[in-house]
Amino acid sequence: MSDAPEQGFPVAEYAARTARAQALMAAQELSGLLLTTEAEVRYFSGFHTLFWQSPTRPWFLFLPAEGKPIAIIPEIGAPLMRRCWIEDIRTWPAPRPQDDGLGLLTDILAPLAAQGARVGLPKGPETHLRMPLGDFETLLARLSGLDIVDATGILRSLRMVKSDTEIAKIAHICAIGSRAFARVPALARDGQPLEALFREFRQEALAQGADDVPYLVGGAGQGGYGDVISPPTRKPLRKGDILMLDTGATWDGYFCDFNRNYAVGTPDAAARRAYAALWRATEAAIAAVRPGVPCRELQEVMQAELGPQGSTVGRFGHGLGMQLTEWPSIAGFDETVLQENMVLTLEPSLVHGAGHVMVHEENIVVRAGGAELLTERAAPELPVI
């Protein structure tokens, strides 16, 4: 793909992320930060592999108060980690159920426990601990002096604001996704099983330059579809269907996340109105985006446009980057204030007709002057195929 950005990041980016984390850690008097999930480990190390698909082995990254992160990882990952900027790489021959990294973690944490030091661990919304809970309990029992506190805020504030290099990757995959969606009218046909269309869409996204299409959901049904997270069935597309595909494709470890709606044959008035309302709600949110605006306000702007049809389930968008969905939420509860270089999805949804749902989604980056679209803006009227 000749227009593709460079793969990876300069070492300076990892150094800057680590320095910013350490500044926030210092403000909370943290002696370290223990990370266990794919995105957390990759964010600070550059360690990028699909091997996380295997649930067998735990992986750990420890950010000390000063200096580079320390990798505590299965031996199988050492060659790849050595090509990252990390220097201190400690390995064990995982899987080894009697000690899957606990001894190595204890080496690092026991001296801190002896001082009664404070160590951060993400414990808050949208995080989880990716290691066996029993092993974590064993570790806690060994390190009773350690003061373990929630460090979600540190990761959240860092990861919500993207670097130029990150934005370039997201913009690239959004452009790939836009080109793939533009091909849907040529791929979809009356009588085609939905699962066949999904398969062809995946192939098209790859042909357009995606590395992978980890997320592809949607639906089709007469007058509308019933939910927005289902895998495709073998049911054939037919005239009168409203079709929706929602994709999270990736390039170099970064996601797009947006969808497109189509009518198979002439749509009924309810579906046309629903689509137009969602398009206007998204337009209003795009116009409302600027640094300083709280996420809650974007939700309100969209809800005002949709009126009582507006879905009250969940949220109307979210952050986007290394994961399909990231902090913040475009939701009434989220007072997070927009900052320059946040990447967001705007995703209003509503209920129409006989219990149908419809969702519309675009991806934007917050710039000083307002929203910059990363996706090719959907047509203002429901496209007919």
Added chain:
Amino acid sequence: MSDAPEQGFPVAEYAARTARAQALMAAQELSGLLLTTEAEVRYFSGFHTLFWQSPTRPWFLFLPAEGKPIAIIPEIGAPLMRRCWIEDIRTWPAPRPQDDGLGLLTDILAPLAAQGARVGLPKGPETHLRMPLGDFETLLARLSGLDIVDATGILRSLRMVKSDTEIAKIAHICAIGSRAFARVPALARDGQPLEALFREFRQEALAQGADDVPYLVGGAGQGGYGDVISPPTRKPLRKGDILMLDTGATWDGYFCDFNRNYAVGTPDAAARRAYAALWRATEAAIAAVRPGVPCRELQEVMQAELGPQGSTVGRFGHGLGMQLTEWPSIAGFDETVLQENMVLTLEPSLVHGAGHVMVHEENIVVRAGGAELLTERAAPELPVI
């Protein structure tokens, strides 16, 4: 795909899984089992969606001592869950950080806590708790009377042995993977960037009928490759390279997991010998498979064939099914005894030449009479392209 099995499972399969779990729960005097991960929830409910890619929302399934499982899930999943066999579906408008399902879980668990009941939770190897740790701590504080014990053994013993319907799905995706690998000599060419070949392989696997290719790793290098979990680089293939692709493709939620090695041009003697040794080791393991044999013994059989070159890192295979890797491990520490209808990968690896690694992998199902290959057996000599 005309040769594809039916999608999904008959309700009887979920009822049988639940009944088997409840029998094991009764033996341990468990009043319930709390599950939080994709595979666990899907195994007992049939709830199948890629939406788990989003880390935002927790999902819970509670297996009571008797009766059907109870789903405690975000409202966005209710339409899909209602199409499963589950009847008791309790939802909340997630994300809702101040109460992401905790109130609903408390409704179920508080009466059990009041009785000092015992509830199982997977805490052991290859498991994790997919909910914010802080929320789990809050729940524990509310339910101090509850005796929470590790239930890994129950899930492990159930999921290791596959039903005929599960085996048919795995066999189907293994056949798709085999057809895709057979096309690699036609897809690969001198000068082709490795990432382009990976992209074409993904498209080929989809064309052959895969739903998705969530896992594709490998490498290429002069005389051999350096690790077995890396994503592809843009480095062009060239004569003298040893190329390896390892794929976990899926069909209807079930994985294959195997790889193939190729020489680009005439390989050197070390690579040829390494390949032949791995092929023989796999052949020896295939011959050794039968019900009653401990997993450890398969590791020993392969190690004996490989001699001192044999890799001592990790393991020489593992279980396979809803996840890319599952219990058991083909490893010295694993005394699990093979049973009929276990599905396994046999995956010996060794070190050769100047620090190169080589791995070879096949998928089999344990039958009364021995191993039945699910993958088309690799050629006994290193294929040249």
